[in-house]
Amino acid sequence: MNLSIDVNETDILLEITVNGEIDAYTAPKLRDTIFPLSEKNGVNMVINLSGVSYMDSTGLGVFVGVFKNVKANGGQFKINGLSGRLERLFEITGLADIIDVNSQIEGEVK
Amino acid sequence: MILSINQTLLQFLEFKRDQVEGKHFHEILTVSSRIFFQLYFVPLIKTNRKIEEMYISLQSSNGEEIPVMVNALSKKGVEKTVSECVVFPIRKRNEYENELLIAKKESEDALAAMHKANAELEGTLKALEAKQEKLLELNEQNRKFKIDTKKELELAKKIQKTSLTDPISNKLIQIDAFHRASSELSGDIYGFYQIDEHRYGIILLDVMGHGVSSALITMSLHSLFQRLISFGVKSEVVMKELDLHLHRLFQNNEEARHYCTAISLIVNTDEQKIEYTNAGHPPAFWQDTRGKQHELKTTNVPIGMFEGIEYTSNSISFSGGDRLLLYTDGVTDPLSFNHLSALLKENASSPIGVLKEKIIDSLDNQKNKYHKSDDQCFIIIDLI
Numbered sequence: 001m002n003l004s005i006d007v008n009e010t011d012i013l014l015e016i017t018v019n020g021e022i023d024a025y026t027a028p029k030l031r032d033t034i035f036p037l038s039e040k041n042g043v044n045m046v047i048n049l050s051g052v053s054y055m056d057s058t059g060l061g062v063f064v065g066v067f068k069n070v071k072a073n074g075g076q077f078k079i080n081g082l083s084g085r086l087e088r089l090f091e092i093t094g095l096a097d098i099i100d101v102n103s104q105i106e107g108e109v110k
Numbered sequence: 111m112i113l114s115i116n117q118t119l120l121q122f123l124e125f126k127r128d129q130v131e132g133k134h135f136h137e138i139l140t141v142s143s144r145i146f147f148q149l150y151f152v153p154l155i156k157t158n159r160k161i162e163e164m165y166i167s168l169q170s171s172n173g174e175e176i177p178v179m180v181n182a183l184s185k186k187g188v189e190k191t192v193s194e195c196v197v198f199p200i201r202k203r204n205e206y207e208n209e210l211l212i213a214k215k216e217s218e219d220a221l222a223a224m225h226k227a228n229a230e231l232e233g234t235l236k237a238l239e240a241k242q243e244k245l246l247e248l249n250e251q252n253r254k255f256k257i258d259t260k261k262e263l264e265l266a267k268k269i270q271k272t273s274l275t276d277p278i279s280n281k282l283i284q285i286d287a288f289h290r291a292s293s294e295l296s297g298d299i300y301g302f303y304q305i306d307e308h309r310y311g312i313i314l315l316d317v318m319g320h321g322v323s324s325a326l327i328t329m330s331l332h333s334l335f336q337r338l339i340s341f342g343v344k345s346e347v348v349m350k351e352l353d354l355h356l357h358r359l360f361q362n363n364e365e366a367r368h369y370c371t372a373i374s375l376i377v378n379t380d381e382q383k384i385e386y387t388n389a390g391h392p393p394a395f396w397q398d399t400r401g402k403q404h405e406l407k408t409t410n411v412p413i414g415m416f417e418g419i420e421y422t423s424n425s426i427s428f429s430g431g432d433r434l435l436l437y438t439d440g441v442t443d444p445l446s447f448n449h450l451s452a453l454l455k456e457n458a459s460s461p462i463g464v465l466k467e468k469i470i471d472s473l474d475n476q477k478n479k480y481h482k483s484d485d486q487c488f489i490i491i492d493l494i
Contacts, residue, residue, distance in 0.1 A: 024319050024321075057316070057439070061367070065364060091408075092392055
């Protein structure tokens with residue numbers, strides 16, 4: 001299945017909407033698109049995964065890498081729109097305690 | 111000299127009789143025909159005494175050129191020789207001839223174009239044949255490469271299988287496992303080792319992704335965890351060492367970075383205690399003798415993900431007859447957590463081998479229904 005990534009940047013927020021399935025085949029496209037965006041200083045990045053029907057460990061690895069990069073550059077990182085299954089994936093791996101998932105951050109477009 | 115001319119030809123030439131009769135024949139000829147007349151007509155009629163179908167151009171009074179066909183017959187009279195000429199206008203024939211010439215020219219041009227196209231086609235055909243030959247050569251190379259790769263992968267698969275430990279079965283504990291790669295090689299790996307008379311070390315790891323890259327990392331981790339666990343190193347220390355190993359492995363290459371979920375246990379059959387560390391791995395089932403199920407949940411994030419993590423362990427006390435089930439997400443993705451839980455419950459009193467077969471059967475039944483393929487691995491531990 002194809003993966004589509006939409007990037008919407010405002011003065012205060014960088015919103016990235018992902019649709020499709022994230023696996024070993026589509027994860028490189030995801031990494032190539034959003035990793036450079038995480039290099040900006042103080043970026044306020046929100047990833048919307050409400051259109052993602054499947055994600056495996058490869059996708060999780062991409063988001064962890066981006067999260068680390070955003071934090072290293074003094075930014076904020078958040079993932080929202082997680083389905084129950086994806087939210088459980090973050091909980092099982094203990095990442096829900098580290099990465100802000102499924103909560104609102106200041107300036108986000110609802 | 112024109113001795114006599116009929117009315118039809120006069121009308122045709124738009125001359126009056128007195129304008130031509132008694133005049134030289136040249137009067138009704140075009141300039142070029144006058145030369146032709148002298149060069150061919152006159153000598154021929156003198157020699158053969160007749161002329162058949164000679165083409166010649168007459169000229170009317172207003173200067174119009176009229177192509178005609180002439181038949182002539184020479185008759186010798188008493189005083190002089192007279193030639194009688196019959197003239198047929200051939201304007202249409204001229205047009206037809208011109209059209210024929212144009213058609214001939216066109217057909218010649220078409221023929222030349224066809225020859226040129228043929229030559230180009232032959233050139234293209236030769237180039238195509240050369241490319242086809244090259245393609246066949248590449249196909250052969252590709253086929254050979256595929257065969258070689260398949261052999262290499264089969265060998266690598268055997269090596270990976272060899273690294274997996276054999277089941278343990280004694281009066282205190284039984285441990286059995288299932289391991290199936292989604293392709294030739296797996297990103298899942300496990301090991302269980304008897305540390306001493308009462309202690310057993312067990313570990314199950316799932317490297318992110320699957321296939322060759324993940325399998326390479328499992329083999330890199332295998333030699334380390336085998337040594338650490340066999341020496342009875344605590345589970346949180348095992349995790350810390352594996353974590354450091356992965357960070358060292360990928361310290362300069364973020365793109366190649368792989369992380370790994372893992373669960374490591376030390377079972378003490380004498381104290382009936384289990385110490386475990388769960389590094390971002392799906393929670394293991396612990397089912398007690400009453401059939402109640404507990405989960406050995408995550409204590410830390412996956413290894414190789416964040417630097418400087420201090421791994422911790424939890425401890426549980428078990429009773430004889432308890433059962434543990436450790437698994438990777440390649441098992442619960444197609445089966446679901448609840449299905450696996452139910453299988454474990456339904457087969458609480460079944461021998462370890464029966465439960466193992468039931469889980470494998472369920473996975474096989476789901477094989478065609480679930481569209482994602484991942485490595486599958488689970489370990490069953492019966493505490494006696």
